Amino acid sequence: MKYAKEGQESDTRRLIQYITKIGKAAAMARLEPVVINTLLLFSQVAREACRQHMENVLVSIVLAFGEIGKVAAGQKMEISAKIAASCLGEIGNATTFARTRKETIAVIFALGEIGKSVTSQSLGDAANSIAAFLGETGKVAASLNFEDAALNAELLLQEIGTGAIEQNLKETADISVRSLQDIGKTADLQGLDRALLQAAYSLETIKFDAEDRYLMSASIIAEVALLHFERLEIEKLEDKLNKTSRGKKKFLGTRL
Template sequence: MIGLASVEEKDEASILEILYYLSELAVKYAREGLESDTKRLIERIKEIGIASALSGLELVVTNTLLLYSPVAKEACRKGLENAVVSIALAIGEIGKAAGGQKMEVPAKIAASCLGEMGNTAAFTRTRKETIAVIFALGEIGKSVTNQSLGDAANSTVTILGETGKVAVNQNFEDAALNAELLLQEIGTGAIEKNLKETADSSVRLLGDIGRTADMQGLERVLLQAAYSLETIKFDAQDRYLVSASLIAEVALMDFDNLGLDKLEEKLNKNWRRKRKFPDIEL
């Protein structure tokens, strides 16, 4: 295992050489359909990426994230679903660590990589990967928001929202619900940090997901959007963030026309109070 101490003892060139070797080997294992071996190397690469973030090695962190792409493509081609899930979660953990160290560029790259994976996973109706991608994006989004990294927060929220809409279009209800709850959490965090653009984007995307859910007939997703918008609206009013409050109010007015009062009793209370990420434990 390569930990923080091992990374600190090596120069960047040496660490990158190890990463390239591990990535090439992971691609080879994926090509051969050896999922357990592929996952083992994904984990090793993740450990180096996180340790590099904690050591302030931004170049290494960036390269670590980019090296997952060929492994993910080969794993997708071979149908190694659990390996793809492992990659999504690994990227999320590295992106979260990077955000925690105020490394904005790697955090944005991590979100971008996940966005690409999320779209591909959802369009091919692979629900498990979509849930993992949404979870990972949420971890990055919360991390960069907590560190007041506005640009990274904005891009992550946008990708999370778009992935949520794709999940709705594919009728992945649980994935869409989790996306909404994460947007709510990030949105309220953005309000606390006075990240107005991130808060506004969270609200807009919740409205978009709700309207898409209505077209798809996903009542629970539509209703969760309304609850999340109400939560952010009141938080925004308390903090005098007028734009987020107004955007939420307009979206809720649209939802009122859909007869949401008839849907309230259908919402499972667990979804209103607790995120669930089923089927991603490996």
């Protein structure tokens, strides 16, 4: 906090790296109180970094949440994983943070890392929260015209949704589908054609997997969303994008 308040960016980031190692080691040792204290400490420093306009520090903290949360989830420490996700959700959605493109992409990436881990461990409550946070952050990204960030959120929600179906996490699958629909609608309002098309592709993928595993709730929600997108003439949109892409792969994750 001292370094952050003094605007010493390099020293602040260096200490964040050290504390991240401690947090991950504590998670591996299942020392949950240490993990929780670490996450709450990072949350305080994140607010100060925002006040000081230190974007790189904030991104470092966001990625630290993702790293520690992922390890905690791997150890089935659901409370720690949910706290990490909640802090990321606050950074991704709260007006107190700057919400630049770089920060938004980092939040989405970190949420995705934790989300995939909690889903594979069948931690349903945490997976539900993260799918919802990803949806909200993806909507924010689309509303700010950060199309690459919105695309990454959609791809991660697709991965979490299909993983939830494999683990029979019905509520997580449903939330993933609704989140994709919300991002797609926002992308449509903002004229983000690639994000709109990706939402349709991701919904179709989850719908197919849900039908295959007889999870009819997710399948029905996806079908309703797809009917909305069909009215937007997705096939014509796909043709237009194929012509402009000139054979390039359409949807790639964006590096920070």
